[in-house]
Amino acid sequence: MSLFSKILIYLISLILLLLLNIIEVESTDQKYSLETRYIEVPLDHFAATSSPKFFKLRYLINSKYHVRGGPVFVYTGNNGDISIFAQNTGFMFDIAPVFNALLVFIEHRYYGQSLPFGNASFSSPENLRYLSSTQALADFAFVIDYLTRSFYENVITHDTHPVVAFGGSYGGMLSAWLRMKYPYSVVGAISSSAPMFYFPGMTSCDLFYDKVTQVFEKFGRDQCVKTIKLGWDVIINLSKTKLGMDFISTTWKLCGRLKGPEDTETLLNWLGKIYVNIALTNYHYPTDLYTPLPAYPVKVFCDKLTTSYFNDTKGLIEHFGHALEVYTNYTGKRVCNNINSTNDDYTEFAYDYQQCTELTMPKCSTDADMFMTKPWDFEKYSMDCYKKFGVRALPPQWSQVTYGGKNLKYYSNIVFSNGMMDPYSCGGVTGNMSATVWAFNISDAPHHIDLRNSDVADNNYVLGARSFHIQAIKQWLNMA
Known part of the structure; x- marks a missing residue:
C-alpha cells in the first residue's frame, strides 16, 4: 500500500x-x-x-x-x-x-x-x-x-x-x-x-496456542505465562488424591466434585478454553460476547494471578480460583462453575458436531507455549467424534475439495x-x-x-x- x-x-x-x-x-x-x-x-x-x-x-x-x-x-x-x-x-x-x-x-x-x-x-x-x-x-x-x-x-x-x-x-x-x-x-x-x-494440512497445529501465549505475554507479562505453565502440573499432582480433588472443587466453586482422572482431564480442557476465550475477547472496553468481561480481561486476569504472593501449591490454586472469576463470575451472579459439556448445552454440542464433521481445526501445544504439551492426533480425534456423535471426522482434504483451500x-x-x-x-x-x-x-x-x-x-x-x-x-x- x-x-x-x-x-x-x-x-x-x-x-x-x-x-x-x-x-x-x-x-x-x-x-x-x-x-x-x-x-x-x-x-x-x-x-x-x-x-x-x-x-x-x-x-x-x-x-x-x-x-x-x-x-x-x-x-x-x-x-x-x-x-x-x-x-x-x-x-x-x-x-x-x-x-x-x-x-x-x-x-x-x-x-x-x-x-x-x-x-x-x-x-x-x-x-x-x-x-x-x-x-x-x-x-x-x-x-x-x-x-x-x-x-x-x-x-x-x-x-x-x-x-x-x-x-x-x-x-x-x-x-x-x-x-x-x-x-x-x-x-x-x-x-x-x-x-x-485453519484445516489439516493447511496450517501448522502449534500456531494457535502460540498466538494465545503471545497475547498473554503482551498484555499479562512474562510472569503470568510462567505461572499458568506451572499450574498444569500443580493441578494434575493435586488431583491424584481425593483431598486434593476436593480442595480444587471447593476453591474453584465447581458444580460437581472431581472424582477421578476423567474429571481432571475435563477440568484441564475447561481451563484451556477459558484462556483461549479471554485472549479472543481481549477488547479495550467491557464486553459480553461469551460472558460478561472487563476491559482488557487478559491483563485483569494476570494481575489477579500474579500480584500477590503464594508459598505452596494450595496457595497457587487459590490464586487461580480468584483470577478465574474474571471470566467465570465477573458479575458475581454465578453460583457454581460447570466444567462439563452436556447435551442440554445445545450451542456447544452443535458446534462440537460441526468441528467433527467438517470444521476440524488441528491444535497442538508444545513446550514453547503456556499450555500442556499435547500433540495433534487426527485418528484419536476422529475416534472421539465417533464416541460422542456416532460419526467420524471428515478426511483432511474436505475443505480443499469443498471450498478451494x-x-x-x-x-x-x-x-x-x-x-x-x-x-x-x-x-x-x-x-x-x-x-x-x-x-x-x-x-x-x-x-x-x-x-x-x-x-x-x-x-x-x-x-x-x-x-x-x-x-x-x-x-x-x-x-x-
Whole structure:
C-alpha cells in the first residue's frame, strides 16, 4: 500500500469517526432494535423428494435506516443465538445510515431458535445430519432470494441486487463462502477473523496456542505465562488424591466434585478454553460476547494471578480460583462453575458436531507455549467424534475439495480482515489473493473487533479497517 493510500485511509477514518459519533447520539436500544421474523426453509436443499420437509429459520431485521432501493446488509449467522451476534456487530448499525441500508441477521440452522426438529434436533445422528455449513449457506441464499424479491422486485434489475454479506469468525468464513458459492446472492463479503486456512494440512497445529501465549505475554507479562505453565502440573499432582480433588472443587466453586482422572482431564480442557476465550475477547472496553468481561480481561486476569504472593501449591490454586472469576463470575451472579459439556448445552454440542464433521481445526501445544504439551492426533480425534456423535471426522482434504483451500485467486469482492492479536489469525487470509480479494491486517487487535460498534478509544488500525470496508462496499455498490 502506498504512502498516499495510507494517508487517505487515515483521513477517511477520522471523518468516519466524527460521523459515527454523531450517529451514536441516539439511544442504544433504538439503534439495535430488531424485528424477529421466521421463514420456512427446506430441511435438505440438495435432495429431490416427493414430499420435501421444511422448518422455521429465524432472522432479525432492522429497517430504521432503509430507503427504497438502498442495499441490504446481511450477517451470516454462526455458532450461536443470532441475537447475540446482532448485538455485537455494531459496525453494521454504524454504517447503515451512510448507505440507507436494510439490516438482516440470519440465524444458522441448529442454533438459537432455528431447530429443525425442535428439542429432538440433537437426539440422534439422523437428526443431526442436516447440520452443515453447506446447508446453512443454502439457507442464507434462500432467505436473500426471498428478501430481494420482496424489496427489489420493482426497483432494480434482477441481476444487480445490492446485497453485502458480513460475518465474524465462523460467520466470517460463511460470508466469504456465500460470495464464493452463491455470487448471485451477494455482491461482496466482509469476512472478519475468518480462519479460512485453519484445516489439516493447511496450517501448522502449534500456531494457535502460540498466538494465545503471545497475547498473554503482551498484555499479562512474562510472569503470568510462567505461572499458568506451572499450574498444569500443580493441578494434575493435586488431583491424584481425593483431598486434593476436593480442595480444587471447593476453591474453584465447581458444580460437581472431581472424582477421578476423567474429571481432571475435563477440568484441564475447561481451563484451556477459558484462556483461549479471554485472549479472543481481549477488547479495550467491557464486553459480553461469551460472558460478561472487563476491559482488557487478559491483563485483569494476570494481575489477579500474579500480584500477590503464594508459598505452596494450595496457595497457587487459590490464586487461580480468584483470577478465574474474571471470566467465570465477573458479575458475581454465578453460583457454581460447570466444567462439563452436556447435551442440554445445545450451542456447544452443535458446534462440537460441526468441528467433527467438517470444521476440524488441528491444535497442538508444545513446550514453547503456556499450555500442556499435547500433540495433534487426527485418528484419536476422529475416534472421539465417533464416541460422542456416532460419526467420524471428515478426511483432511474436505475443505480443499469443498471450498478451494488456499486457492482463492479465482474469486472476487471479498475483504478478509484479521486482528494480529487474534489467535485465529494464524489460519486467516493475511495477504491479498487477487485484484479484488483483499486482506486487511489490524495491528494489536483481538477477534473481529472491526465488526463491533465504534468506540472513542478505537485506535487508528481499527478505524483504518472500517474505512477500508466502507470503501470496498462503495466500490461493490458502484458508489465509489
